Amino acid sequence: MLTREDDIDVHALRRQGWTISAIARHLGHDRKTIRAYLNGRQAGVRAPAGPDEFAPFVDYCRARLTEDPHLWAMTLFDEVTGLGYDRAYSTFTRQLRIRNLRPPCEPCAPAKGRPVAVIDHPPGEETQWDWVELPDPPAAWAAAGYGGRAFLLVGALAHSGRWRGVLCPSMEQPQLIDALHRVSAALGGLTRSWRFDRMATVCHPASGKVTASFAAVAKHYGVQVAICPPRRGNRKGVVEKANHTAAQRWWRTLPDDVTPEAAQASLDEFCATRGDARLRTLAGRRGTVSSFLDDERVAPLPTPFPAVLTAERKVSAQALVAYRGNSYSVPPELTGTTVTVTHRLGATSIDIATGPADTSSGRPPTVVARHRLAGDGAGVMVRDHGHVTALETAALAAFSTAAPHRRKQRIPPGPAARAAADALRQTTTTTAAPAAGDGQVVIDLAAYDRAARGRNTLR
Numbered sequence: 001m002l003t004r005e006d007d008i009d010v011h012a013l014r015r016q017g018w019t020i021s022a023i024a025r026h027l028g029h030d031r032k033t034i035r036a037y038l039n040g041r042q043a044g045v046r047a048p049a050g051p052d053e054f055a056p057f058v059d060y061c062r063a064r065l066t067e068d069p070h071l072w073a074m075t076l077f078d079e080v081t082g083l084g085y086d087r088a089y090s091t092f093t094r095q096l097r098i099r100n101l102r103p104p105c106e107p108c109a110p111a112k113g114r115p116v117a118v119i120d121h122p123p124g125e126e127t128q129w130d131w132v133e134l135p136d137p138p139a140a141w142a143a144a145g146y147g148g149r150a151f152l153l154v155g156a157l158a159h160s161g162r163w164r165g166v167l168c169p170s171m172e173q174p175q176l177i178d179a180l181h182r183v184s185a186a187l188g189g190l191t192r193s194w195r196f197d198r199m200a201t202v203c204h205p206a207s208g209k210v211t212a213s214f215a216a217v218a219k220h221y222g223v224q225v226a227i228c229p230p231r232r233g234n235r236k237g238v239v240e241k242a243n244h245t246a247a248q249r250w251w252r253t254l255p256d257d258v259t260p261e262a263a264q265a266s267l268d269e270f271c272a273t274r275g276d277a278r279l280r281t282l283a284g285r286r287g288t289v290s291s292f293l294d295d296e297r298v299a300p301l302p303t304p305f306p307a308v309l310t311a312e313r314k315v316s317a318q319a320l321v322a323y324r325g326n327s328y329s330v331p332p333e334l335t336g337t338t339v340t341v342t343h344r345l346g347a348t349s350i351d352i353a354t355g356p357a358d359t360s361s362g363r364p365p366t367v368v369a370r371h372r373l374a375g376d377g378a379g380v381m382v383r384d385h386g387h388v389t390a391l392e393t394a395a396l397a398a399f400s401t402a403a404p405h406r407r408k409q410r411i412p413p414g415p416a417a418r419a420a421a422d423a424l425r426q427t428t429t430t431t432a433a434p435a436a437g438d439g440q441v442v443i444d445l446a447a448y449d450r451a452a453r454g455r456n457t458l459r
Contacts, residue, residue: 002029007043010034054095057085062101069105107231119235121158124297126226127191128156128239129180131171131199132246138256143322145169145311146260152246152267153179156239157187158195160292161280163242164271167264169311173201177217177307178345184221186268189298193224195236203227220305245275261325261377304345311341319391321352325377328352329387330369332394340365348373 002010006027013023020038024031037043057080064076077085077092085092096102130153137150146169153176156163164186166179176199184190198205202214208227210218218225228235250270254263276290313321315334320327323341330339330352342351350373353365369387374380405411413421 001046002027002033002037002043004043007037010037014038053085053087054092054099057083058099058101061096065096065102069103070108121238123159123292123295124191126158126193126195127184127187128158128195128236129183130154130197130236130239130243132165132243134247134251138254138258140257141260143314144260144324145313150260151175152251153183154239154242154246155180155183155187156242157191157296158236158238159282160296161238161242161278161289162187162293162296163239163275165242165246165267167260167267171199171201173213174307174309174345176201177305178309180217180221181301181304181345185301186271187298188293188296189300190221190223191296191298193226194218195226195228197228197236198230217305217307221302222299242275249274259325259377265377306347307345309343309345311343312338313341314338319387320381320383323350325379326374327381328369328371329381329383329391331387332391334368339368343373 006029009027010023013026014020018026020031020034024034027034060080060083061076064079065071073093073096074089076096077089080092132152132154134150134152136148137146141150151168151171152165153168154163154165164183166182168175168179180194196202198208201211202225203210208230210225210227214225234240246267250267254266258266276288276293278289279286280289280292282292311323313323315321315330315337316327317335319330319332319335321330321339321341323343328341328350334354337354340353342353349370351367352369352371353367369384371382371384374382
């Protein structure tokens with residue numbers, strides 16, 4: 001079979017007066033092949049080796065796959081085999097592919113490949129939100145409440161494409177509210193509406209109706225809530241693209257020795273330097289994302305919604321509790337125990353309590369410490385003077401100047417052990433009678449003799 005380039009050369013040389021033999025020698029092909037292409041054979045198209053055995057079954061396969069787009073090829077192969085198809089299964093599946101007989105299933109198809117319309121996003125109109133699940137966080141993040149996964153809430157301005165993200169240990173509603181406020185502050189303010197997919201902390205996934213708890217949040221910030229239709233990820237394509245960038249360009253290269261607070265600072269720097277420098281074309285004008293920020297008409301942020309964040313932490317040997325990149329002191333008797341850190345958004349202090357809340361009586365856990373809240377990731381150690389004094393007292397009381405014991409050291413029983421042994425010996429001799437004269441204890445067998453008399457008599 002000749003390539004299209006060789007076919008062009010064959011026809012050009014023939015027009016120049018070359019013979020078929022000369023063309024065959026020049027191109028290194030057989031004369032019959034050259035003659036066949038000069039007589040009209042198509043280049044790049046292999047001639048069929050025989051009749052098309054699949055052609056009679058095309059209409060049946062197309063009809064069956066139109067009725068059931070998810071029908072297994074093996075099931076369909078069983079059916080056509082019963083109708084007289086005698087080729088192999090691999091040949092059958094190849095014919096299905098090259099003839100494109102299986103239609104796409106629209107309800108099950110992803111957004112990729114669908115026809116999409118260009119959605120107009122006026123400046124300041126919409127902020128799109130979405131969670132990104134980040135697998136395999138660094139092992140040291142477990143002390144900060146991160147398990148086998150970390151979560152990133154991404155918010156993107158639909159008009160300019162500017163986006164920011166906040167790392168969270170979970171997707172619970174208090175974490176969502178805190179991240180919404182922090183991302184909105186990083187974006188510069190509030191747009192007129194917030195767009196979400198059907199996350200359970202915002203709406204009822206089945207109906208798309210906003211929950212009562214999140215309705216209070218939307219009223220507090222004065223924004224409208226728009227819920228995407230189910231399985232329509234391209235409706236919020238701006239934030240979806242930001243999710244992909246955050247996962248592949250930032251999270252994928254994050255070092256193992258970084259703390260959550262340092263990772264957050266790294267993400268903020270990435271967004272400010274790489275994300276805002278991305279080129280876009282809006283209304284026929286070419287520029288970076290940051291050049292379109294002046295067009296965004298955003299409203300100022302109110303005070304944070306008073307949601308309550310709770311986190312369980314283990315007290316260190318120095319009677320310190322780690323929270324958001326800082327350390328806070330507790331009484332030294334709590335060393336090694338698990339405490340609950342409570343933080344109301346907008347407040348300037350945090351509470352540290354022991355044990356969970358008493359759900360039966362409704363009483364909150366006992367608060368053992370209240371500290372001024374330091375900035376996230378500042379590395380500040382906030383310690384109460386009373387806690388410091390109590391910790392020093394406990395440490396000095398536990399301190400000893402005695403030398404450690406050697407493994408083969410001889411340590412005989414002391415006075416206390418010998419006194420205890422004497423008490424045990426007196427207890428075990430209550431049934432014994434003293435002997436005359438020397439004070440030695442002997443066993444009196446007369447009691448046994450009296451008890452045994454007459455027992456061997458036959459009756």
